[in-house]
Amino acid sequence: MKIDSLEVKRVSKFAAIGVLNTGIDIAIFALLVYALSWPSLLAQCVSYFLAFLNSYWWNRRWTFGMRERGSARELLKFGAVNAASFLCATGVLLAAEQGVGLTPIAAKLVSVAASLAVNYAGSKLWVFRQAELGRGK
DSSP states (O other), rough: OOOOOOHHHHHHHHHHHHHHHHHHHHHHHIIIIIIOOOOHHHHHHHHHHHHHHHHHHHIIIIIIIOOOOOHHHHHHHHHHHHHHHHHHHHHHHHIIIIIOOOOOHHHHHHHHHHHHHHHHHHHIIIHHHHHHHTTOO
């Protein structure tokens, strides 16, 4: 399968937004756990949700170039993909922290890596598929 320049550009943008989201997610998680003594699970929910909102806006507008107003259906699909990614990340976080004995921040880093494939595949192939079909270029 040939990868065209548009796909390379989208993957690069998705990766850049992923770095930004990861920074937001980890910074908020660390603040909640280490500065405010929140439990990891509650901090994970809050930090992941805020990164989710950032991800939707930037991926929709910048990565996939969709300018028209988003629909409730699209947001629900994005939410479903991120719910699957969240479950993957949270399962890995808890297993790494409680099962393997990693520190909360080390477990968080491992969980982020584990969820990336779920999120990209779902975003590209299901949520923002219209951009793939020629809309929003």
